[in-house]
Amino acid sequence: MALGKLVFTRLMDHAPAHTFRRCVERYGGNHKIRSFGCNDQYRAMAFAQLTHRESLRDIEACLRAQHDKLYHMGISGGIARNTLSNANMMRNWRIYADYAHALIKIARPLYANEDLGLDLDNTVYALDASTIDLCLSVFPLC
Secondary structure: OOOOOOHHHHHHHOOOHHHHHHHHHHHOOOOOOOOOOHHHHHHHHHHHHHOOOOOHHHHHHHHHHOHHHOHHHOOOOOOOHHHHHHHHHHOOHHHHHHHHHHHHHHHHHHOOOOOOOOOOOOOOOOOOOOOOOOOOOOOOOO
């Protein structure tokens, strides 16, 4: 029997849950939602980003393989590709944008005095560094 929390759960504990709940309430993200709430969607997508999942099918397969640990990861709903796809399509994107801004406000003072080795006039943010593979048959050079 494993003791302690999962690494993913420890990482997610650093994110302010009350701020996320306020963002969800502001835009009514959980209105008429029965099983797969905004928190489940956020945690599933955070897991996908942290583990470099490449597709909804990949996210579903990985999370279903660890079905017994989903509760300990803070995911209460079941993970299905269609459910995740619908949540990504229908939920208000401003929930996650507001939450990202709140996280940036928390992180900014932490690194205010940190020497990054760069002399920049303005603030620079790196939000996503994932690559997107393009197929040449769909996007020809000419």
